[in-house]
Amino acid sequence: MTAVAAVAARVAELRASIAAHDHAYYVLDAPTVPDAEYDRLFRELQALEAEHPDLATPDSPTRRVSGRPLEGFAPVTHRVAMLSIRTETDTTEAGARAFDGRVRRELGLADGDPPVVYAAELKFDGLAVNLRYEDGVLVQAATRGDGETGEDVTQNVRTIRAIPLRLTTDAPPPVLEVRGEVYLRRDDFESLNEAARNRGDKTFVNPRNAAAGSIRQLDPAIAAQRPLSFFAYGLGETQGWAVPATHSGVLDALLVLGLPVCHERTVGTVDDLIRFHADIAARRDALPFDIDGVVYKVDSLALQSQLGFVTREPRWAVAHKYPPQEMLTTVEAIEVQVGRTGKLTPVARLAPVFVGGVTVTNATLHNASEIERKDVRVGDTVIVRRAGDVIPEVVGVMPDRRPPGAAPFAMPCACPVCGSLAVREEGEVDSRCSGGLICAAQRKQALLHFAQRRAMDIDGLGEKIVEQLVDAGIVRTLPDLYRLGLLKLAELERMAEKSAANLLAAIDASRQTTLPRFLFALGIRHVGEATAKDLARHFGTLDALMDASVEALLQVEQVGPVVAESIHTFFAQPHQREVVEQLRACGIRWSEGEAAAKGPLAGKTVVLTGTLPTLTRDAAQALIESCGGRVAGSVSAKTHFVVVGSEAGSKLARAQALGVPLLDEAGLLELLGAVVP
DNA sequence: CAGCCTCGAGTTCT
DNA sequence: CTCGAGGCTG
DSSP states (O other): OOHHHHHHHHHHHHHHHHHHHHIIIIISSOOSSOHHHHHHHHHHHHHHHHHOGGGOOTTSGGGSOOOOOOTTSOEEEOSSOOOOOOEESOOSHHHHHHHHHHHHHHTTOOTTSOOOOEEEEEEESSEEEEEEEETTEEEEEEEOTTSSEEEBOHHHHTTOTTSOSBOSOSSOOSEEEEEEEEEEBHHHHHHHHHHHHHHTOOOOSSHHHHHHHHHTOSOHHHHHTSOEEEEEEEEEEEESOOOOSBHHHHHHHHHHTTOOOOSOOEEEOHHHHHHHHHHHHHHGGGSSBOEEEEEEEESBHHHHHHHOEETTEETTEEEEEOOOSEEEEEEEEEEEEEOTTOEEEEEEEEEEEEETTEEEEEEEOOSHHHHHHHTOOTTOEEEEEOOSSSSOEEEEEOGGGOOTTOOOOOOOSBOTTTOOBEEEOTTOSOEEETTGGGSHHHHHHHHHHHHSTTTTOOTTOOHHHHHHHHHTTSOOSGGGGGGOOHHHHHTSTTOOHHHHHHHHHHHHHTTBOOHHHHHHHHTOTTOOHHHHHHHHHHHOSHHHHHTOOHHHHHTSTTOOHHHHHHHHHHHHSHHHHHHHHHHHHTTOBOOOOOOOOOOTTTTOEEEEESBOSSSOHHHHHHHHHHTTOEEESSOOTTOOEEEEOBTOOHHHHHHHHHTOOEEOHHHHHHHHHTTOO
């Protein structure tokens, strides 16, 4: 095959592929690939056609904005075409300056001429619509469709409460067409899915699909129950309206007419565009709705018409997208990890993929039923997401791309580390290794848990060192840690005299601790930090706790049958009592029977969120507890205060929703200082 | 018994 | 941070 024939074949392949995705996306409302993948195919086709103009045909998907109307909705021919905005691949500062450079060149501006004024706004991830107001009354709403012809969705759009049915003016223009985006806020999306789950209905993959699906509902009564939102960002046809001179002026005027306009926008020079881009990038996850990126537009409408269009794209606007939050990659292997409690966790090893600003190679698959539900297999192409949360997630698989012969994943019956039987209790979703401390994986995790900051706080005893200590057989049990010497440590790799001495010093320092820390460090099932504190307060001494009956344990606040049984079983094992005795013999000590401090926060529950200016999280917690307060992990109606730092997350929103009083660090210190200087 | 509130446990990458 | 499960409350 000649090179030209090969290119022609690829072009045909891309067109067929894009057409198939368009059909699924626009007509069926069931996307088959993430947007980023679609964009990639589209750009590859654009590039090939640019290099080989002879291959370009009028019916290529690059010649029209894709899609066609659904059956059931009347077609609407747009009086002014709804165009798409060019997506810039270079979204850096240089990309913004290149846009400015192109604009200035087209306008024939010299270096000495004043800067061009731009407007920057968000690129929403929703569904573009055209609203037609005649004499101030909403008479028609249409989707973009292929840009020339869309679908009449007036009935559904009328149900969106953000969209005025009548403009708020005494002198409405005969015709005013408003363009904007119908979208779903993230919290509305969550509650919509929540409700669908409760009914046992199918849930939506993301807010965009939910918005698109809702607008395409043939039954407006159903659409009315979908909590859709809307932002205006432009104009279509106008008659008899004094159109402002600038884009930003248009948006301000629309706001006055009662249309919602997003306030996240700015007007200024190219430098302001760059600042806006960075500012939004930093706050992207905290926005209440999904965005693709930002849009830069020449602000003056006169300059816009002077600049005109290249094919179908305006020369006066450009979109800068942020790194995609969903991408395709392949599952190279599914491995099984063993946790501290023996829980077997399957983890997908992925071909490295850049999602949401980082390269992802691993994603947890949680448990067997999760894998079964998503039907993830080795070799599968999967959609990986890294949403507001940091943790990558396998959203689903692409069944069309499954290699032949890919077998369903089966949870192993034996522990992959120690070979002990793996048991899945009836009604449980998790499988567990039954090997207990025979299992090297569980021993390592137990040691790491013991050494962690909130437990015995042994600085320098991390994953790598524990790995070596256990594999070399130097440490088998917790007390072994306190019998380490320089000689033993010298056997390890990457352990020079200096770091060995540091580690020994850290281990030595950990001997002086507190009863709650020690209890937590033991790693009793169901006993975390909070329960350890409750137990220590209730029993006062370790001996009293170790000898407590199940009935006695049930008297402790927050302890029920499951937790009581777990603690009792733990201390009934001779082996565990032996470990405790040896640890004490190794010099671990604490002052027993500390009385709970009374202070200004006695009986108060406080929640911390975000980063405080001077205090660390732990320091703030210690301070609050020393004043008699309790630090909880989540906000509820019973929370007395929420201490808010910078980059506060969902807890702040929840506190505001519940009307819980907010404090900043200074406010907290003032509250404490009022009684305890 | 249902629903709310909390806590425990597991997880990724820089 | 989120999920799931344990404990508490109405």
